[in-house]
Amino acid sequence: MHLHYTPEQEKFRAEVRAWMEAHVPKEPLVTLECKEGFDQHVEWERTLASGNWGMVTWPEEYGGRGLDLIQWLIFEEEYFRAGGPNRANQNGIFLLGPTIMEFGTEDQKRRFLTPMAKGEVIWAQAWSEPGAGSDMAAISSKAVRDGDHYVITGQKTWSSRAAFADWGFGIFRTDPDSKRHKGLTFILFDLNTPGITRRPIRQLHGETGFAELFFDEVRVPVENCLAGEGEGWNVAMATAGFERGLMLRSPGRFQATAKRLVELYRAHEAEASPSAREAVVQAWGAAQAYAYNTYAVASKIMGGGKIGAEASLNKIFWSELDRSMHRTAMLLLGAHAELKRFGNGQINQWLEGYIFSLSGPIYAGSNEVQRNIVAERLLGLPRVGAG
Amino acid sequence: MHLHYTPEQEKFRAEVRAWMEAHVPKEPLVTLECKEGFDQHVEWERTLASGNWGMVTWPEEYGGRGLDLIQWLIFEEEYFRAGGPNRANQNGIFLLGPTIMEFGTEDQKRRFLTPMAKGEVIWAQAWSEPGAGSDMAAISSKAVRDGDHYVITGQKTWSSRAAFADWGFGIFRTDPDSKRHKGLTFILFDLNTPGITRRPIRQLHGETGFAELFFDEVRVPVENCLAGEGEGWNVAMATAGFERGLMLRSPGRFQATAKRLVELYRAHEAEASPSAREAVVQAWGAAQAYAYNTYAVASKIMGGGKIGAEASLNKIFWSELDRSMHRTAMLLLGAHAELKRFGNGQINQWLEGYIFSLSGPIYAGSNEVQRNIVAERLLGLPRVGAG
Amino acid sequence: MDFRFSEDQLVLVESVRDYFSGTHGPEVLRRLDVDGNRDPAIWQALVDMGLTGLCVPEAHGGLGMGLVEAALIAAECGRVCLAEPLVDTAFVAVPWLIAKGETDKLSAIASGDHKVALPHVLNPWVADGEGKPQTSVDPLRNLAMFPASGSNDDRLLNLGALMNAAQLLGLADAMLEQAVEYAKIRTQFGQPVGAFQGIKHQLASCAVAVEFAKPVVWRAAAAMQDGLETAPVHVSHAKIAASDAAMLTAETAIQVHGAMGYTYEVDLHFWMKRSWALVGGWGDRSYHYKRLDAAVLGGSIPIGPEHTFA
């Protein structure tokens, strides 16, 4: 246990800080869930790529910097310190990129990774179906082999970024007689392929960055299949592991929120209730705990360890922390909480953040599913019973 | 909605207050979970009976006062205001008494109710078995008819008061081929009948007021069966209804605890954390809410209404409130919390109370079972699935 | 001592609930959201039921009812997420005007011709009042900038807070019901999600919170009605209990709905947004907490078992 940065790490931090201070937009971007905001965020991805800060943990050959996980954490700390925007490329950086590196052919790596790193191609994920949310094995959209193509028919829903993105990835049933986890294949597809219809989903906040995707005999070349026919479940589980695991939510994000919450509290100190006060102090503590834990896991992985079902602990912790911090902010704002913009014209980011935080315990595997995983795989409780 | 006491109710309150002030022991009694304390509590039952305050809601013919529920609530408020001791006769007053009144023959009412009201016979309950706790239908102790007797063989556990009480009641399997809820019979038995062995259970706090009961061919006259052979489940459900329902925990108890908690807080105000402060204020609010709700239910019942699955809401609310108030007290006491007696020799009643409060969410149907009842019977969620 | 509603009160509630359930479903909210969020026809129906004049004395053309009845109807307004400014006009402004002896507008209010939006210094906005528009997260709320002339009258605040608390009960009830209905039909892992204890127990906890908030709100309404000196304490208690129950139920209901709850096409969001808005208005949680704190720890209300109805 050695909790000091090396001089090289400090130097790296200074380099990130300088670049971020020079480049992070001074004004907050419009939300990425609408076309205008999406375009602004893609522009930011390209700015990041121009400084080679797009995919910092990727190998240099694919457009990354080959940073280790401690460097990645430092990068993220500085990113959130500077108030960097949300990442339009989130699905690419943390989900699809690592999946392709692990399962892709050389040709696939070449075709997909570099454009992703440059922010030229933005990816949507297409996991869920109307009948398959947390229960992903219930997938029924099918891909039928026809020569050197798959012909895809079916429906995906709740696809993040899909309203505006370029390409998508998901799993499809290639063996029509198969059930549950078998007979599924992981396929990448151009969202502009004929036969694909995108229907934007209007979300709770009114924006439409998510979409339903309808596939009507969509022909996708066989070479867009990842890791072989029938391997879809294993690949998806690995991908979902990345998502729930270390990199989906870096601690800097929550530490930045906790700091803003402290500032909000100071502005309302005179009239705030005791529980609000203690919630604010505990928010700092919990965000720090999440950071320590992430450093511990990063250290473990760098030492050759693996992250397994512990990822579910992380997902429960950060999603409930995020919701609780934003709920506390809403209560501190009182009668101002409902305003989309405050009297001074400023966007009420706490309201936006609270709404977004409500999705945390739902997506990437609901927290009910995560608690089952913790109970069964980490604690060893029996899986008997439907309950 | 008329939230004022009538002059008669105020007069009644004054009468209770005067009697309690004159009779409630000045020093706290020793815990009822040991022989010495049990005897002190039985003595108190007899004192109550001498003033005709033992079974205030019972009809006068059985030794009660025939009070209505609002009067009962006033009585309880004054009882807890005066710091009245726990009731050794709890099982008799609230569980068995009402059950006999509903299901008993005239002969049974005469034989059992009056001695109970006088504090002459103290009753133990014998619901649980080692394999049947929250799942009471799993009972296996059997009672075989032999002429005008039942011959009981089996084991009961976790029988409250059974270490020192005179009589017991419980349900037994009279039809050996029956399963679950069928073939059970409700039987009353003298705890000194040959063949009954009591093994006191040492509880978490070290005392032994609960017991296991072993039945080895115990002969009990058939006239001690309540409501007919095979009716045991229905009778027990009615009894458990009383237990979870209105009268198991009167609001006065929690209002008294909340008041003591406020006093404890005032003594620790300078050093207490904000969350402790808010928990204390909320404790008053929750105890009041419980009182209002009880008055509302009492009013409803007096108007001819019934209490059903709502009883489960009550049980969840008071048991978790009680635990939370005592937990707050433990945290306020800090390093003193672990002391069985404080430096001044006073018993640490908060510690005793915290330990006792931990049983609240467990007994009389665990809160997990209660939440299932709320979800299924009040909200209408499906019972499908073992979970 | 009788903690029941009268037959008349129950009949009143039932008739209003019946009317709303037949005419004011979620599709009405969607229409208002698209077409402009006030509808004279809905307002007229409220007038026709006598609700605008519920608390107006009979001499001024109203029904002459009290705050308990008003709170009961406010809960029904919450239950259907009513957008029209009935509560502020008829259950907040009317009792306040009566208490101040200002009776000249009462008959116009009862007849539905006059709506009142009272500004209070604790609110940074006026709902359905005049002024520069402010956008609420709730698309059915029309807010205007707080005017300089806001009142700081406590009775007005208490009326507003009590009626927000009552509306929050109805909102919470409705969100719980929506979550339950969804949990019955949404199937995952081979059974309705509502058959899993993980879902059941969360919803049961909401039911506990909501059911134990209700008598606190009714008790506060009765205390205001009876003019108890301690009424402000009971109003603050009610506002906190109802707010906490509604916040918990909103978070649980969206969780039970899963990703669907996060969409605009599921109805839940209207109720959640209204809840967030009402929790903050007419004195926020911290404000009411401080009043409760001053009463309980400061000793301004007697406490203990014998003081249930202090």
Added chain:
Amino acid sequence: MDFRFSEDQLVLVESVRDYFSGTHGPEVLRRLDVDGNRDPAIWQALVDMGLTGLCVPEAHGGLGMGLVEAALIAAECGRVCLAEPLVDTAFVAVPWLIAKGETDKLSAIASGDHKVALPHVLNPWVADGEGKPQTSVDPLRNLAMFPASGSNDDRLLNLGALMNAAQLLGLADAMLEQAVEYAKIRTQFGQPVGAFQGIKHQLASCAVAVEFAKPVVWRAAAAMQDGLETAPVHVSHAKIAASDAAMLTAETAIQVHGAMGYTYEVDLHFWMKRSWALVGGWGDRSYHYKRLDAAVLGGSIPIGPEHTFA
């Protein structure tokens, strides 16, 4: 930057844990409870493993290890609910004596011949010290009245609080494991109770609380070890996180055990009682909260993403 324990540290922990799991099961606690609660043979075994001298410099016959190792072993002591006063003597008193430059008793401590019970003004008692006996709820704790000469030294308090936090981690781990094991074998309604989500989700929530308390405690140990100016803040953070996790796990574990958890014959109560005792000692929750509050809101520690290791 490496947030892992060294190989040496892991080997040390494993060897101590192996020793305890082979020799110090619940039956030992029951024996001590009946026969008198200190056992020279257990003490001698601790001495033989070098634990009394863990932090004593090699020059004085010890192993010369630091606070991180001490905290790791304290957690193991919590895990087995050790009764002997190892932690107070070897992990609290020794580092404090060294910091004060008082080295004369160190070799006697390392050899097991000298035990130290340091009074601090925040504790109303001394554990395993001289004075009028006080009865703890924990039958294996020997308390004496607080002597007039207690220290008010902050470093002593921080050492005591840190080691209580570490013990609480082990206690919480053990209670969670006991609850899980019971939930696997206890059958109700036709299946192990641990197969119900109602039980699973409660236990999973405990796992979250415990796992996220751990790195906070290790970080506090490292901060003390490294002499960071902010170390007291981290100790308070650790004490609160570990206390909250242990309190939650104790309440959940007894709930999962049902009525059996309420008996003396099930082992759980020893761990619960120890937890309640340690939560209160060396600065209670409110005390440590106030330090944290002063740091975070008062600004004595820099906050934000770039200050993870401030």
